[in-house]
Amino acid sequence: MRTMKVTRCLPCRLVVVVASHLRSRKRTVVTVLLASFIVVVLTQKYWVQAHLQYLLEYDFAVSPTRRAGNTVRTKVPSYAVTGETNLTENNSMVDFYEPSKCPRSIASLPKYSQWFRERFKPNVKLFLDKLDGDSIGNLSFYELPFGFKDENHRFINRLLHHGNFKNLPLNLRRDKECISCAVVGSGGILNGSYAGKEIDAHDLVFRLNTAITYGRYAKDVGSRTDFYMFFPESAHLNSFSGQNVTLLYTMYKSFDVEYVAELLNINRLRISRRMDPDRLKIIHPDFFRYVFAKFLDGRAMKPTTGAIVVMLAVHLCDSVTIYGFGYDPQFSMHYYDAEFLKRTYRSTWTHDVENEKRLWGKLHQEGALRFFKRDVM
Numbered sequence: 001m002r003t004m005k006v007t008r009c010l011p012c013r014l015v016v017v018v019a020s021h022l023r024s025r026k027r028t029v030v031t032v033l034l035a036s037f038i039v040v041v042l043t044q045k046y047w048v049q050a051h052l053q054y055l056l057e058y059d060f061a062v063s064p065t066r067r068a069g070n071t072v073r074t075k076v077p078s079y080a081v082t083g084e085t086n087l088t089e090n091n092s093m094v095d096f097y098e099p100s101k102c103p104r105s106i107a108s109l110p111k112y113s114q115w116f117r118e119r120f121k122p123n124v125k126l127f128l129d130k131l132d133g134d135s136i137g138n139l140s141f142y143e144l145p146f147g148f149k150d151e152n153h154r155f156i157n158r159l160l161h162h163g164n165f166k167n168l169p170l171n172l173r174r175d176k177e178c179i180s181c182a183v184v185g186s187g188g189i190l191n192g193s194y195a196g197k198e199i200d201a202h203d204l205v206f207r208l209n210t211a212i213t214y215g216r217y218a219k220d221v222g223s224r225t226d227f228y229m230f231f232p233e234s235a236h237l238n239s240f241s242g243q244n245v246t247l248l249y250t251m252y253k254s255f256d257v258e259y260v261a262e263l264l265n266i267n268r269l270r271i272s273r274r275m276d277p278d279r280l281k282i283i284h285p286d287f288f289r290y291v292f293a294k295f296l297d298g299r300a301m302k303p304t305t306g307a308i309v310v311m312l313a314v315h316l317c318d319s320v321t322i323y324g325f326g327y328d329p330q331f332s333m334h335y336y337d338a339e340f341l342k343r344t345y346r347s348t349w350t351h352d353v354e355n356e357k358r359l360w361g362k363l364h365q366e367g368a369l370r371f372f373k374r375d376v377m
């Protein structure tokens, strides 16, 4: 009998214990298989951590602040907060970042909350524009939704320069000093909430995915929509035809990139007149990466559209209330159905829903938004 030195390495011990219970020929095979399995798992864990570190460290695209009398000072692109419309040398619309003048704005929260200060980057780029098309190489480090690594760069560049992609700056503020926003998810918590009036009273209303607002739903979820966020499979564009809705498009996979051509009515073969292409904004891949790395701590593979639209509102508005977010077992899955889950899918490999719910709680606690909650008897 050989004596075995007890190591502190748990996987190694596992291999030794399993091996010692097998006969010699089988032993070799099983030991090799087990050892290589463990090596793969450990390497992957290490790779994910290294990848996450990289996600956190690589600089996010930011925009310059617009100064009085200064149009485009640099070629670095910018994004809209004030909605000041101006033209670059080639008559293309560009969004500018300008700090909010509202005395009680989310943008001044970093003064009071260290947690928020460590994460919030007010001038991070929110939307793709022509200038991103020109330096698309900058977005080739990551795969979708964080970048365009494996995508056709020439195709994307042509889309962003296409005449149908107007990319009009958001005209959010008009003459208002402070703007309040409601972000409406589809959580069952809204069924019977009578929150519709309260939601519609905000300056801007953001909705996403299956945003049903007609008929008996209006009393609970409101009927106004200013921003609608979607990806191809979640689009319910017919609900908004004829309304002045700005469309916020998210891209998770190659098909979603190709689909832009259809949204912009460039692809004449599959023409769809369900929306006004003038009102289309495309979420910047760097914004995905920023939300993922800074606010979701790199959990799961990618943020949901819900996480993106809430964080977008946090960057555009002075105050935000989120309705119908965070699954609550007291209520059905969605406000428009009566489906109850036996077990919540706390986290899947692609999204981490529980982690996002924790984020809403934390943002509420830090004063960055109000997380609408309700108790039923």
Ligand SMILES: *[C@@H]1O[C@H](CO)[C@@H](O)[C@H](O)[C@H]1NC(C)=O
Residues within 6 Å of the ligand: 068, 069, 070, 071, 084, 085, 086, 087
């Ligand atoms: C655009 O920029 C020019 C030059 O700085 C400025 O005179 C003009 O007022 C700006 N237009 C708008 C709509 O902001």
Ligand SMILES: *[C@@H]1O[C@H](CO)[C@@H](O)[C@H](O)[C@H]1NC(C)=O
Residues within 6 Å of the ligand: 088, 089, 090
């Ligand atoms: C404007 O057009 C010129 C020539 O077509 C080009 O060289 C320049 O890069 C363009 N500038 C911008 C900001 O698109």
Ligand SMILES: *[C@@H]1O[C@H](CO)[C@@H](O)[C@H](O)[C@H]1NC(C)=O
Residues within 6 Å of the ligand: 061, 075, 076, 077, 131, 132, 135, 138
């Ligand atoms: C691309 O990266 C270079 C180098 O970091 C930077 O100077 C340039 O402004 C970036 N372009 C865009 C559109 O962000």
Ligand SMILES: *[C@@H]1O[C@H](CO)[C@@H](O)[C@H](O)[C@H]1NC(C)=O
Residues within 6 Å of the ligand: 170, 171, 244
């Ligand atoms: C739609 O809203 C934009 C600002 O968001 C405004 O400039 C435009 O005039 C509106 N159009 C209609 C038809 O109401």
Ligand SMILES: *[C@@H]1O[C@H](CO)[C@@H](O)[C@H](O)[C@H]1NC(C)=O
Residues within 6 Å of the ligand: 191, 192, 332, 335, 336, 337, 338
């Ligand atoms: C909403 O709540 C009511 C009362 O609890 C319930 O009867 C109904 O099935 C729920 N769902 C929908 C879609 O109305």
